[in-house]
């Protein structure tokens with residue numbers, strides 16, 4: 001909330017915004033770009049952390065599959081696992097980038 | 113109706129010092145009081161265009177913010193149409209010194225903010241287009257503010273303010289940062305608009321010529337703490353020019369002198 005330009009709250013008051021409108025038309029749109037940027041940064045990192053955690057901690061999942069296959073000398077499964085991890089990571093990044101291209105998330109960026 | 117009566121209005125800010133700046137002097141920690149406006153008396157008639165001049169930091173924006181209801185006065189009374197001002201309202205719309213358009217809304221959506229009471233969508237759309245047309249932004253309804261030039265953004269904000277149909281329009285340096293030609297055109301547009309809608313308009317400017325050409329009245333703020341240094345009706349016919357009205361030209365020299373410039377260049 002602190003990051004929002006106080007002028008916008010003056011405008012909201014000037015145009016008789018209800019508390020509901022103040023949230024839906026001001027606060028939410030104002031913070032969406034930051035949320036999307038934050039998501040983009042964290043989601044891809046989280047994915048890597050998840051895979052790594054699977055290798056160490058649990059007995060299921062892609063990370064575990066790779067480790068288990070390596071131990072069983074099934075290199076084809078290891079490769080499969082790596083490819084799937086890569087693809088999912090790529091897909092997540094695409095998704096996040098797509099989110100960033102939505103008009104609602106773009107307003108704060110410099111004019112092009 | 114847009115009648116404004118201001119009596120004995122004063123405004124004091126308390127600038128709080130950061131703690132522990134000087135521990136020996138606890139009085140100082142309470143913060144110093146700065147009286148920005150003192151004993152302002154002003155009456156503005158319905159439909160008047162009043163231009164405010166004054167040196168930077170003298171409290172012009174503060175006075176307008178108080179009239180708009182964004183800030184309370186510390187002392188004195190402020191009445192609009194006989195009613196004390198309690199807070200911001202759609203009856204007195206403020207056009208901001210720096211853009212107040214919502215950057216996440218298109219021009220049309222911004223203008224629609226003033227037309228939310230219209231439940232009939234078709235009628236609402238028609239009115240939105242009408243106001244956008246009035247400021248000559250047709251074709252840009254679906255552009256976002258960042259896709260417009262500075263002058264176009266000002267015009268869009270003007271359209272948004274007009275759409276509310278307020279009794280009073282309050283404009284804080286609406287032309288600052290515009291190039292010379294856009295400035296001149298905007299000035300003309302605002303004058304024409306005022307002649308057309310006949311609303312009370314308060315306008316702060318740093319440009320003496322703007323004030324003398326546009327205003328039905330010019331009010332100069334000055335002194336320390338700030339009071340009203342001049343309050344002068346301008347009964348010159350329009351369109352005005354300094355060449356055609358020697359008296360206006362003399363007044364201009366006086367104003368320059370008052371604001372601390374010895375000769376008008």
Ligand SMILES: Nc1ncnc2c1ncn2[C@@H]1O[C@H](COP(=O)(O)OP(=O)(O)OP(=O)(O)O)[C@@H](O)[C@H]1O
Pocket residue numbers: 125126127146148166167168169170171172173174175
């Ligand atoms: N919120 C605040 N707290 C403390 N002091 C303030 C506050 N707002 C304004 N002031 C002081 O009040 C004085 C007048 O400010 P104001 O913005 O009204 O000036 P102005 O005449 O509009 O100047 P400019 O022409 O540069 O826009 C300034 O000296 C400023 O330091």
Ligand SMILES: [Mg+2]
Pocket residue numbers: 172173174209284
């Ligand atoms: Mg100002």
